[in-house]
Structures are given as C-alpha cells and as structure tokens.
Amino acid sequence: MVNVVESEGERMIYYMLLFIFMLLLTIVNIQAMPKLKRYEPDSKTPQPLISILIPMRNEERNVKRIISSIKGLTYSNLECVILDDQSTDQTRTQLLKEIHGDPRFTIVEGKELREGWVGKVHACHQLSQAANGDYLLFVDADVELKERTLEHTLATAQATKAALLTGFPRFPVKTWLEALVVPLQHVVVFSYLPVVVANRNKMSKASAAHGAFMFIKKEAYEAVGGHEAVKSSLVEDVHLAQLFKQKKHRVTLANITSHVSCYMYETTEEVWNGFAKNIFVGLGRSAKAVWVLSVFFACYYVLPLPFFIAGIFTGNMLWILPFCIMLFQRFLIDRSAQQKGLLFCTMPASAIVLMLLMNHSMKRERKKQGYEWKGRHYQ
Numbered sequence: 001m002v003n004v005v006e007s008e009g010e011r012m013i014y015y016m017l018l019f020i021f022m023l024l025l026t027i028v029n030i031q032a033m034p035k036l037k038r039y040e041p042d043s044k045t046p047q048p049l050i051s052i053l054i055p056m057r058n059e060e061r062n063v064k065r066i067i068s069s070i071k072g073l074t075y076s077n078l079e080c081v082i083l084d085d086q087s088t089d090q091t092r093t094q095l096l097k098e099i100h101g102d103p104r105f106t107i108v109e110g111k112e113l114r115e116g117w118v119g120k121v122h123a124c125h126q127l128s129q130a131a132n133g134d135y136l137l138f139v140d141a142d143v144e145l146k147e148r149t150l151e152h153t154l155a156t157a158q159a160t161k162a163a164l165l166t167g168f169p170r171f172p173v174k175t176w177l178e179a180l181v182v183p184l185q186h187v188v189v190f191s192y193l194p195v196v197v198a199n200r201n202k203m204s205k206a207s208a209a210h211g212a213f214m215f216i217k218k219e220a221y222e223a224v225g226g227h228e229a230v231k232s233s234l235v236e237d238v239h240l241a242q243l244f245k246q247k248k249h250r251v252t253l254a255n256i257t258s259h260v261s262c263y264m265y266e267t268t269e270e271v272w273n274g275f276a277k278n279i280f281v282g283l284g285r286s287a288k289a290v291w292v293l294s295v296f297f298a299c300y301y302v303l304p305l306p307f308f309i310a311g312i313f314t315g316n317m318l319w320i321l322p323f324c325i326m327l328f329q330r331f332l333i334d335r336s337a338q339q340k341g342l343l344f345c346t347m348p349a350s351a352i353v354l355m356l357l358m359n360h361s362m363k364r365e366r367k368k369q370g371y372e373w374k375g376r377h378y379q
Contacts, residue, residue, distance in 0.1 A: 012318040018300070019325040022191060026329050030336045032195040033255045036152035037159060047077040050150055051133030051218075055123035056095075057085035057110075059141040061266065063094035066141055071102065075150035078104060081130045085110035085123045106130065117231045120211070124236075125227040136221060140212040142263045143169065149259040153215050156254055160199070163220035163249035164241060166209040167256030170338045177268040179343055180350045181275060181357070185210070186337040187330065187350075189253070199252055204242040208253055211237035212262045220249045234281045257338040272357070280361035290362050294355045301326065301351035 052070060056063075070080050084092050084107060092107070099105045108130050113122055124138055135154065139145070157165040168186055173179040189195075189208055198206040214237060224247045230239040241251050265271045283289040304323035311319030330344035 016318060016321050016325070019304075019322045019329075022300070023325055023329045026190050026332060029190045029193065029195040030332060032199070033190075033253060034156060034160060034199070035255045036149070036259050037156050038152065047075070048134035048154070049132060050075065050078045050135045050137055050154070051131035052078060052080040052137045052139060053124065053127035053131055054080065054082045054139055054141055055085055055110075055120055055127060056082055056087065056091050056141045057119065057123070058087045058089045058091060060087075060090040060094050062141040062263070063091060064098055065144055065263070066139075067095070067098040067105075069143075069145045070105075072147050073145060073150055074147050075154075078150060079132060080105045081108060081127055082106070083108045083110050083123045083127050083130075085119065086112075118234055118236065121227050121231050121233060121236045125231070128221065128226050131218070134218055136214075136216045136218050138211070138214040138216070139260075140262065143212050144261045144263070146259040152259060153256075157215055157217075157252065160252040160254075161250050162252035163217045164209075164244045165215040165252045165254055166237065166241065167213055167254040167260070168208075168210045168337070169212055169260040169262035170257040171262055171264060173343075175265070175268050175271065177271045177353070178265050180346055180353050181271055182264055183334065183337065183339050183343055184350055184354055186333050186339070187347075190333045190336065191329070193253075195253065202245045202248055202250070204245040207238060207241040207245060207251065209237040209241040209251070210262075212264075213256055213260050214240070220244065220247075223247065224249065235278055238282065255336065257336070275357050276361045276364060278361075279358055280365050283358070285365060287362060287366075290358045294358060297351045297355055302348050305348045 054066065082095060082105065084095065095107055099107075108126060110123055110126060113119055117125075127138070128136060135157075137150070137153070153165060156162075168189055171182045171185070173182055193208050194206055197203065198208060224240075224243050227236065227240070229243055230236045233239045244251050265274060280290065283293070304326055307319040308323035311317065327344055327347060330347045333339075334344050
C-alpha cells in the first residue's frame with residue numbers, strides 16, 4: 001500500500017514538473033518576443049512610402065473605425081488602398097462617406113474570384129498590384145491602429161532586419177464564445193512556439209503569423225511570389241511566413257498588442273465558423289495532430305481542475321499546485337496580450353471548446369463538407 005502511495009506521489013511530482021516547465025517556457029517567450037520600439041527618424045534619410053492595404057467584403061460595420069484610425073496615423077508618407085471585394089452591403093457607400101475626399105485613400109473594385117484562389121488571398125494579390133509603397137502593410141478591416149503604429153513598426157522591422165514583421169493583435173472580446181476562444185491565439189503563441197528560434201532562425205516550421213497585420217518589404221514580397229504563391233491557402237498568413245523563410249528572408253513575430261487591436265467577430269456563429277475554417281487546415285489537415293492535442297489539452301488544462309477540487313478537500317498540495325501554475329501561466333499571457341478581465345480563470349472551459357472546434361473542423365474536412373466564410377464555400 002505504501003509503494004502505491006509513493007508511486008502516485010511520484011507521478012504527481014512529474015505532472016507538476018510539466019507545469020513548471022511550461023510556465024518557464026512561457027516566461028522566456030514573453031521576454032523574447034520583441035515589442036514595437038520607439039521610432040527615431042533620420043533627418044538625412046527620406047521616409048519610405050508605406051502602403052496600407054485593406055481587403056473588404058461586406059465590412060460596413062468596420063468601415064468607420066478602420067478609416068478613422070488610419071486618418072489618425074502620424075506617419076506622413078503613406079497611402080491606403082482598399083479593395084471592395086464585390087460587397088453586397090453598404091461597404092462602398094460607407095467608405096466614400098468616411099474617406100470624404102482624402103487623397104491618401106484609393107478604392108479598388110475587386111475582380112471576380114479566380115478558380116483555385118481563396119477570396120482573401122485573391123483580394124490581397126490585387127491590392128499588392130495597386131500598391132506603390134516600399135513597404136506593404138496588409139491589415140484586416142476589423143483592425144484599429146494607434147497613431148504611432150507605422151513609425152514603431154518600421155523601426156522594429158529595420159532593427160530586426162525583417163522582410164516580414166507580423167504579430168497577434170490585442171483582441172477585445174464581446175460574446176461568450178469569443179471570450180473563450182479568441183484569446184487562445186496568444187496562449188498558443190506564447191506557450192508553444194519557440195519564439196527565439198522562430199525569430200532568429202529561418203526554419204520554416206517554426207513560424208507563426210496573423211493575417212490581420214503583415215508588414216512586408218515590397219522587394220522581398222515580389223521576390224517570393226507574393227500572395228499568388230499561396231493562392232489556395234486558407235491560412236495564407238502562416239504559409240506566406242514559411243515561404244519567406246524558405247527563401248532565406250527574415251521573419252519577425254512581434255508583440256503588437258500595444259498598437260493594434262482586432263475586433264474579429266460580432267456573433268458566436270462567426271466565431272465558430274471562423275475557427276472551424278482555419279483550425280484543422282492550420283494543423284496541416286492532420287487527424288493525428290488533432291488527437292494528440294486533444295489528449296494534451298485535456299490533461300494540461302482540464303484535468304487539473306478536478307485535481308484542484310480534490311486537493312482542497314484533502315489538503316494535498318501536489319493536487320492543488322498544477323491548476324494554480326496553469327492559471328498563473330495564462331494570467332501572464334493575458335497581461336502580455338493586454339487582455340483585460342479575469343478570462344484566465346476560464347482556461348479549462350476554453351480548452352474544452354477548442355477541442356470541440358478541432359474535432360468539428362476535422363469532421364467537416366473528412367465528410368468533404370468544406371467551410372463557409374463571407375458568402376463563399378471552401379474545401
């Protein structure tokens with residue numbers, strides 16, 4: 001009986017060591033990820049032209065916010081090209097109203113979606129053809145930029161010698177499902193991506209990117225083939241970052257939450273469909289990856305809760321600590337991502353929803369049902 005108890009104790013110690021290791025890895029990643037740095041202009045060097053490129057398809061609800069934030073930018077040498085991708089709502093009317101004749105803005109009429117292309121990728125490709133800048137900044141219509149974003153992004157890209165600088169924005173959340181799922185993007189990046197390797201090594205597998213904010217040197221963009229090279233991808237941001245690394249260009253993943261916010265979804269249905277579209281594809285369409293991650297998430301994020309409850313009643317600290325360490329890890333991530341509130345306390349529920357989403361996305365793929373987004377169907 002004593003041996004059984006000792007064996008259980010040893011297993012709990014190893015279990016707790018896993019949480020300590022993950023906590024330390026998260027701390028290292030938080031410290032290693034560069035933040036957007038202060039811009040020190042060189043009076044002898046002219047400011048490069050930055051093209052802000054925004055694909056829009058039925059984005060009437062976001063027009064006012066994004067146009068207002070771009071008008072508030074303090075960087076002087078910029079242009080903004082917006083592609084109205086065959087919107088059926090009041091997107092174009094709202095654009096004309098908010099732009100109000102500002103010469104820095106150009107509206108491009110989107111062409112019919114070509115076979116073999118994903119809608120957003122096709123829109124970004126058309127935007128790149130209309131851009132004149134030395135740097136291209138692809139942003140989503142649901143993004144909001146702080147006034148010094150361009151200066152600080154340019155300074156960080158130049159300091160890190162990045163041909164592509166990207167990052168995960170701050171995610172203000174509204175609906176309950178959005179609050180459970182959307183902030184997990186930061187959890188994945190800070191917990192599992194080796195940031196030092198990703199930013200200092202051109203190994204393409206160690207890549208992460210967010211399509212809501214992609215700051216790219218135009219010369220390098222054209223050299224790798226631009227969005228046309230990833231035309232059929234539902235996760236074009238990651239695949240573009242991988243392509244840059246394959247072509248020996250530096251990619252920097254930065255913490256941009258101080259300057260960029262992204263209001264991704266309005267309804268729970270949008271949250272569910274948006275993640276279902278991307279998550280299985282992002283895992284390389286690998287059923288094994290879904291199963292392995294499901295088991296790991298259950299053990300790491302869900303199982304500590306019943307252990308914690310049992311530990312409270314029995315006074316066993318080895319059962320209490322894993323849950324506390326896991327929540328503290330999430331707390332540090334939320335603080336770094338400028339996520340407000342007590343969302344870190346919902347981590348077990350978030351993990352359960354994420355597991356459901358992974359399996360739902362996989363089942364749609366296996367049944368060849370495809371994915372619906374912005375009125376278009378993708379396989």
